[in-house]
Amino acid sequence: MSNYHLQNFADYLESYKKSIDSPEEFWADIATNHFIWQKKWDQVLNWDFKKPEINWFIGAKLNITENCIDRHLAENGKKTAILFEPNDPSESSQSITYEELAIRVNQVAKVLRAKGIEKGDRVCIYLPMIPELAISVLACARIGAIHSVVFAGFSAMALASRINDSSCKMVITSDGSFRGTKIVDLKGIVDEALTHTPSVQSVLVVKRTGSEIGWVAKRDFWLHTLIETASASCLPAIMDAEDPLFILYTSGSTGQPKGMVHTTAGYMVYTAYTFKNVFQYQGNDIFWCTADIGWITGHSYGVYGPLLNGATTVMFEGIPSHPDYSRFWQIIDKHKVTQFYTAPTAIRALAKEDLSYVLPYHLKSLKVLGTVGEPINDEAWYWYNDHIGKGNCPIVDTWWQTETGGILISPLPGITETIPTYATLPLPGVQPVLMNEQGEEIKEIQADGRLCLKFPWPSIARTIWGNHERYRETYFSTFNNLYFTGDGALRDQNGNYRITGRVDDIIIVSGHNLGTAPIEDAVNEHPLVAESAIVGFPHAVKGFALYGFITLKDENANQEALFNEINQFITNQIGAIAKLDKMQFTSGLPKTRSGKIMRRILLKIACNELDSLGDITTLLNPEVVEEIIQNRLT
Ligand code: WT7
DSSP states (O other), rough: OOOSSSSSSSHHHHOOOOOOOOOOHHHHHHHHHHHHOSSSSSSEEEEEEETTTEEEEETEEEEEIIIIHHHHHHHHHTTTEEEOOOOOSOOOOOEEEEEHHHHHHHHHHHHHTTTTTTTTTTTEEEOOOSHHHHHHHHHHHHHHHHEOOOTBBBOOHHHHHHHHHTSEEEEEEEEEETTTEEEOHHHHHHHHHHHHHOOOOEEEOOSSOOOOOOOOOTTEHHHHHHHHHHHHOOOOOOEESSSEEEEEEEEOSSSSSSSEEEEHHHHHHHHHHHHHHHHTTTTEEEOOOEEEEEEETTIIIIIHHHHTTOOOEEEEEEETSSSSTTHHHHHHHHHSSSSSOOOOHHHHHHHHHHHGTTOOOTTTTTOEEEEEOOOHHHHHHHIIIIIISOOOSSSEEEEGGGGGOOBBBOTTTSSOOOOOOOBBBBBBOOOOOEEOEEEEEOSSEEEEEEESSSOTTTTTTOOOTOOOHHHHIISSSSSSSSSSEEEEEOTTTTSSSEEEEEEESSSEETTEEEEEHHHHHHHSSSSEEEEEEEEEEEEETEEEEEEEEEEEEHHHHHHHHHHHHHHHHHHHBGGGEEEEEEEOOOOOOOOOOOSBBBBHHHHHHHHOGGGGGOOOOOOHHHHHHHOOOOOOOO
């Protein structure tokens, strides 16, 4: 049997067993037979979760773009690699073949080199979902520069802090972005961010909207002008297996976002393998992942996973509601999409609209549906299954994280069982365990605990950029010798996992991972705010939305004006995605005697779970709890 493609349940069982009994042999077999290497590894794996230190394919040399592009040219050069669907449905879509992709990536790679970018340098990419985004990512990888894609919905301040954290030398952006009926001034945001970023030497600007933009001579360059004279060939940099491929920022419970570092060979092997199997990709499929490349889902299953398999990947610039709520379904029919991968929040938002947006579309090309980013509720699962999959498409509820690089727990469509709201079974190489609050592994099969992993898989993030100690502390210090995910999970009698949600101070709002601390910091910046605490409450479309409990320096302040002003502070510091849905202004926040805010109580109040508040008598100020309950927003 081929270890690479799991075709039936026996394959899954056999591969799973092999991956546990002899993980090095298992992954070496896949790595040997499905990728091209400049030099093979000397050792497959070396790891120690205590340090922590994880190395895969030690000593191997490669370039991931040779695997994503060059090796497909001989047989599949004319095949579409990227199928671009613009925001405006009347603008024609674009097919970029593997041959064209090779040329465009090489040209941009040459431009980067000409602008002084060398192996190991960091390049920040702040672009809309246009082909140049994927091309820029690959161009960085071509020359060994480390890409750091920042989602183009983040504010200037959030962009600046990410640029500074990894001292990026260059920013690649565009004159603007089309989003529904809006044009976002991306270049203006970059210009503002760059007033605080000493490391940036040059800015490459993609022309997309034709908007009027600011220009800084000797720093800003039109990409299309530089490309005119760039050579169409660029030898790939020879990278070490463990050289960083990219940095991607994710929210932390406290402080600065964490720059998760993914390295080359392990990430390549794992994303390719999981793409193939989780989506049961076949040669002529048209795969569409709706996630922005600014998130890990877009990196792994919008770009790298599909291209590593020589697939056609759809890239959509717009939003699901423009020009109306049928846009996704229209695109699926137009391009005959076979696998469609999106987030529960998008499904809920579309399910809320009239079915007449769905009914005119055949959706017959679809074979597999996927979801990712947060737990999917029963209702959304059935709507997706019944109305989009028409009962014929297995739904893969894929659980993973920015930190894991690739999908860890998921059904295999047509091969393993799907169960609504369950991510079900671990993929080969993945060893989940559930831990109790005392730090012990729960051995019973049926259990409820904190989800950890006890063995490294090839695409686990290797560190946090510039802060290895924070990496250790965040993921490896809660439980002895285990990677802690931050999620809670249930396991049924058959070993299927159901992810129940975050057990830390991270809240997933519309599939976006947000830390409460940075939002509280933004709220506290408002001159009238004394203190704040933010919790999540269930929301029909967003999954969770944010509820802020805020004390003011002046109790007579105009609360309606404050609501807007505080949200503007958040928008400026982080981005509109972190705005609060509810703000309750209160005379105090419940605190322990040592002065810590009791978020647990506020969470219960926000979720309207007043019966289970627990003992509040030991608080410093139990009386404020009564006040907060009285005035709570429902
Ligand atoms: C967190 C990671 C991985 C790509 C997108 C999010 C939650 C993710 C699922 C799922 C339940 C899920 C977890 C996880 N999550 N997928 N299928 N079921 N929860 O990446 O922003 O790093 O967020 O998203 O809580 O820890 P991320």
